[in-house]
Each structure stands twice: as C-alpha cells, then as structure tokens.
Amino acid sequence: MIDSFGEVERALIEADVIPEVVPSRFGPEALLVASWPTGKEATLGNTLTALDTALAPSISFTPMITQAPYDEVSYTLVMTDPDAPSRKNPRLAQWRHWVVTGIKAPHPTEAVSGHLSACFTEPPVTPYYCPAPPPGTGPHRYVLLLYREPAVGLRIPSDAPERRNSPERRAKWDAAAFAEEYGLKLVAANFFYVVGPEP
Numbered sequence: 001m002i003d004s005f006g007e008v009e010r011a012l013i014e015a016d017v018i019p020e021v022v023p024s025r026f027g028p029e030a031l032l033v034a035s036w037p038t039g040k041e042a043t044l045g046n047t048l049t050a051l052d053t054a055l056a057p058s059i060s061f062t063p064m065i066t067q068a069p070y071d072e073v074s075y076t077l078v079m080t081d082p083d084a085p086s087r088k089n090p091r092l093a094q095w096r097h098w099v100v101t102g103i104k105a106p107h108p109t110e111a112v113s114g115h116l117s118a119c120f121t122e123p124p125v126t127p128y129y130c131p132a133p134p135p136g137t138g139p140h141r142y143v144l145l146l147y148r149e150p151a152v153g154l155r156i157p158s159d160a161p162e163r164r165n166s167p168e169r170r171a172k173w174d175a176a177a178f179a180e181e182y183g184l185k186l187v188a189a190n191f192f193y194v195v196g197p198e199p
Contacts, residue, residue, distance in 0.1 A: 012026075038053075047192070081140050082094050088138075136198065
C-alpha cells in the first residue's frame, strides 16, 4: 500500500514517469490505487501481467482538501503507456488506454471508515483497453493519472481525439496536453509495469 506523497514522487522520478509523462512541478494531493478483479493492485512500479489487468480496475483515492463541497468536485482518470511500441523506441507514445470523466470521491464518512472507492458517474470517454505489450518489447510503464476537473464542468466534444478509440487512433496521444486543453489539475498518480511476451 502506498503511504506517502514523498514515496509517490520518488517512484515517479526513478522510473522517469517524471518528466516523461508527469510534469516535474507535480506535487501529489492524494494517494491513488487501482485494484483489478484478480486482486492485484498498482503499487508504484510493481510488475503485473496482461492477465492480471485484463479487466478494468476499480479506483480509490484518499480525500483531498477542496474549495467546493466534496460532491461538487469531479475528477478525470487517465491510463497511458509512454513505451509504445517499446521504451527504446517510443514512436507511438503515448498510447491511450483509458479516459473516464465525472468521477466522484467517496463520501467523507465512508473515507473515515476506510472505504475510499471512487464512484464512476459517466461512461468512459475512452473505454478501457488492457495492457498488451508487443512480443519482445520488454517492460512497459502503464501510468494512471487522476485530475481534478474545473469547477465549471468538463465536456469532451464528440469529435475529440479521446473519443476515437480504434487501436490506431489511440497512439501518439499526450496526457499533459489533454489536461492543459481542458483545464485539468493533476492531483494523483500511480504506475505499474507489464512485460511483453518473448518473441
């Protein structure tokens, strides 16, 4: 289990997630956990398998101090692969695996009792595509990013790149550019590895 913001920053820097995916000025405001139906979790750089991560995970995060009441604040979750098709040759990076908007934090009373599961209120903008590194491409970093949405709300247009979800349309995406375009503030991050099969 992740237990400190400092641990998050150190792990992101050591794996070059900062600055390759996450801006160097990032300071976490919450701890983010992804838990798959297989019982596996992302824990800042652990290695999972394609089978472990075949289905979309549940998401939980620790409470944050916000200016608005907790139920008026929404979040966007992203999962992206900066190592497509490989870390040595990331010519297709980033590869967009998942984008979900309208996520709500757990009720504060639930958080006190340790129930930190987020509530998904909208269908995914980009449906979950499980990790599937090509054979012989080594370990891929899969980065999970949680953003606070602007107070005015968030609307992703029907013709936005994030809604073009065939495999070839998911390549060469940029999470930081997406966040800047829609006024999203990065508040939490996590990552894990999946290794491609032997060729």
